[in-house]
Amino acid sequence: VNEFAAQAETALGDRTLRANLTAATTTIRNRRATVVAEVPEWEALRDRAASIKAHVLDHLSAYLQQFEAAATSRGAVVHWASDATEACRVVTGLVRERGASQVVKAKSLTSDEIGLNEQLEAAGIRPIETDLAELIVQLAGDRQSHILVPAIHKNRREIRDLFNEKLGAGLETDEPAALAEVARVYLREVMLEARVGISGANFAIAESGEICVVESEGNARMCTTLPETLITIVGIEKLLPRRDDLPLFLRLLARSATGEPLSPYTSIWAGSSPDGPQQHIVLVDAGRSTVLRDPVGRQALRCIRCSACLNVCPVYARTGGHAYGSIYPGPIGAILSPQLANLGKHRSLPFASSLCGACYEVCPVKIDIPEVLVDLRRRIVETEQGLRPEKLAFSAARLAFASGGRIALAGRLVRAANRLRLASVAPPARAWLRSRDLPPFRDE
Amino acid sequence: MHFNSGYANDALWLARRQVKALQRYSRVVCSSASCTAMIRDGYARLAAGDELSDLAGRTFELTEFLAGLVFQPGSRDDVRVAYHATCHSLRSLRLGDTPRRLLAAVPGVELVDFRGVQECCGFGGTFAVKNAATSEAILGDKLDALAESGCQVVTAVDSSCLMQIGGGLSRRGSDIRVAHIAELL
Numbered sequence: 001v002n003e004f005a006a007q008a009e010t011a012l013g014d015r016t017l018r019a020n021l022t023a024a025t026t027t028i029r030n031r032r033a034t035v036v037a038e039v040p041e042w043e044a045l046r047d048r049a050a051s052i053k054a055h056v057l058d059h060l061s062a063y064l065q066q067f068e069a070a071a072t073s074r075g076a077v078v079h080w081a082s083d084a085t086e087a088c089r090v091v092t093g094l095v096r097e098r099g100a101s102q103v104v105k106a107k108s109l110t111s112d113e114i115g116l117n118e119q120l121e122a123a124g125i126r127p128i129e130t131d132l133a134e135l136i137v138q139l140a141g142d143r144q145s146h147i148l149v150p151a152i153h154k155n156r157r158e159i160r161d162l163f164n165e166k167l168g169a170g171l172e173t174d175e176p177a178a179l180a181e182v183a184r185v186y187l188r189e190v191m192l193e194a195r196v197g198i199s200g201a202n203f204a205i206a207e208s209g210e211i212c213v214v215e216s217e218g219n220a221r222m223c224t225t226l227p228e229t230l231i232t233i234v235g236i237e238k239l240l241p242r243r244d245d246l247p248l249f250l251r252l253l254a255r256s257a258t259g260e261p262l263s264p265y266t267s268i269w270a271g272s273s274p275d276g277p278q279q280h281i282v283l284v285d286a287g288r289s290t291v292l293r294d295p296v297g298r299q300a301l302r303c304i305r306c307s308a309c310l311n312v313c314p315v316y317a318r319t320g321g322h323a324y325g326s327i328y329p330g331p332i333g334a335i336l337s338p339q340l341a342n343l344g345k346h347r348s349l350p351f352a353s354s355l356c357g358a359c360y361e362v363c364p365v366k367i368d369i370p371e372v373l374v375d376l377r378r379r380i381v382e383t384e385q386g387l388r389p390e391k392l393a394f395s396a397a398r399l400a401f402a403s404g405g406r407i408a409l410a411g412r413l414v415r416a417a418n419r420l421r422l423a424s425v426a427p428p429a430r431a432w433l434r435s436r437d438l439p440p441f442r443d444e
Numbered sequence: 445m446h447f448n449s450g451y452a453n454d455a456l457w458l459a460r461r462q463v464k465a466l467q468r469y470s471r472v473v474c475s476s477a478s479c480t481a482m483i484r485d486g487y488a489r490l491a492a493g494d495e496l497s498d499l500a501g502r503t504f505e506l507t508e509f510l511a512g513l514v515f516q517p518g519s520r521d522d523v524r525v526a527y528h529a530t531c532h533s534l535r536s537l538r539l540g541d542t543p544r545r546l547l548a549a550v551p552g553v554e555l556v557d558f559r560g561v562q563e564c565c566g567f568g569g570t571f572a573v574k575n576a577a578t579s580e581a582i583l584g585d586k587l588d589a590l591a592e593s594g595c596q597v598v599t600a601v602d603s604s605c606l607m608q609i610g611g612g613l614s615r616r617g618s619d620i621r622v623a624h625i626a627e628l629l
Contacts, residue, residue, distance in 0.1 A: 005575050012577050022585075314564045318581040352575055354568025354582070355448060357535035371489070377450030394446055398454040402461060431576035435583070436611030 004348040008323040031259030050366040053302035071209030074271025076279035084114035106220035107131035108200025130219040145321030147307035197227035214263035230277040237301040252364035256306035287340035309359035331359035350376035481536035507543040519551035526595035558593035567608035
């Protein structure tokens with residue numbers, strides 16, 4: 001079953017959504033291209049970042065232990081979670097111990113990946129998203145459709161109507177400033193009352209135990225400083241060895257993600273201080289150790305979640321993020337999500353690519369996404385059981401391609417089938433003929 | 445096709461035959477960027493070591509090969525040509541504007557620009573049938589851009605992309621025709 005193809009139909013049939021997506025991704029793509037062109041040493045920066053990340057992955061357990069020791073010595077409490085369930089249990093337990101009935105959240109993909117909000121709600125705790133786009137998605141009971149711009153599929157009018165309905169905003173205008181003001185007033189109050197904050201991490205520094213979060217709005221900074229307790233959820237692949245590595249990654253991330261020289265807010269903190277929140281850090285594996293064991297696929301763990309690959313992808317621009325059915329959509333999602341699930345889920349995603357290579361070209365940490373896609377296809381095909389029609393067709397094609405004479409014979413057969421209109425019977429040909437003719441297949 | 449679809453064993457079998465069939469030639473010229481990229485990059489991924497790697501250094505994409513020669517293209521009746529820069533020509537072989545420069549030197553050929561010239565046509569081998577609707581959506585935008593360009597012929601260095609674009613043009617009843625770059629040079 002091709003889940004992706006089925007889920008893509010909705011977006012492909014929605015002309016407005018497709019126009020919105022094309023406009024939005026084209027804007028970010030062009031902005032990125034402009035600011036990347038300002039950095040003549042860009043390729044060297046990519047190489048360095050890729051090798052630092054690869055080095056961390058090669059020595060991950062040592063760096064994790066170094067991070068734990070450094071963070072602990074500065075007053076943080078470090079927890080380890082081997083899977084999503086354990087991570088959610090740790091977080092829920094910490095919130096309960098403090099008797100809090102609601103928590104404020106800074107944008108965290110890892111928390112979405114582990115399904116934290118659902119688990120908190122099941123425990124009677126209300127999570128409130130404070131990133132504007134995440135708040136929109138949460139209020140609408142919707143799902144994220146982009147790594148960086150989770151509400152990219154919604155337009156201003158829809159957001160105004162949502163705020164009027166859910167926050168009683170009473171707005172007539174859909175001016176961005178007016179919409180932002182509604183969110184600001186609502187969130188300010190929520191944040192001042194919050195006793196527990198939850199955040200993700202863009203980077204975690206092994207030598208210093210520091211956490212770094214970048215954002216555009218300043219809400220994450222409030223989330224991570226105002227409450228009495230801060231719980232930071234960190235995927236184990238987020239480590240960098242040294243503090244001196246940060247500037248390189250901050251440059252690459254901001255230019256690749258939003259097309260800015262630096263993100264408007266960069267927060268770096270470590271441990272607990274008398275005037276700040278009590279720090280808890282949850283290090284989450286959730287499939288990453290398994291990904292690490294694959295020599296080709298492990299490079300996906302270098303990802304710094306910039307989403308540049310989404311914005312250049314011809315598939316993502318047409319289908320949007322929901323078609324991927326995963327927290328990580330787009331090209332990076334197509335290689336990360338199936339691997340995190342050890343190929344137990346998201347098996348259609350590696351096939352949802354024309355292998356055009358635009359993603360690899362923009363990736364700031366040089367993840368060869370097409371290479372990983374092809375290798376995942378191999379791993380998936382090799383685990384499919386039984387004599388499937390597709391497998392037989394590929395065996396037949398292999399024999400047909402084995403010599404020039406056979407290719408010519410196959411060509412004659414195709415021409416004959418074409419004349420008899422037999423082609424319209426075979427499923428692959430039917431899919432092709434939906435909107436395309438076959439070439440005339442001239443006799444040589 | 446087999447390699448990119450996950451059938452690595454079938455692909456390896458074919459690659460070995462290909463290497464054997466071409467072993468007595470000192471230069472192999474290939475009229476497809478995608479096939480050239482398979483020999484150069486794909487073969488090394490199929491089999492580590494030297495077994496298949498020797499062919500890579502002797503294989504050239506057509507325009508890449510022609511650009512290295514003193515090459516005098518024939519002249520043509522006046523024709524407006526759109527050059528579609530295919531993904532493998534750009535991002536695997538890094539041919540850049542080599543094919544375009546060769547085309548520009550053909551008397552009678554007038555090159556016209558179009559939107560999204562470096563964007564995928566949506567073919568992607570089995571992607572075109574496995575995710576037919578998405579492939580069609582990508583193709584649709586490409587066809588719109590070509591129609592706006594006022595070209596009479598669309599050309600490329602890959603027949604597979606031209607099969608996709610040509611199939612779509614034909615279904616739309618367009619007068620634009622597709623021609624492999626070799627036909628124009």
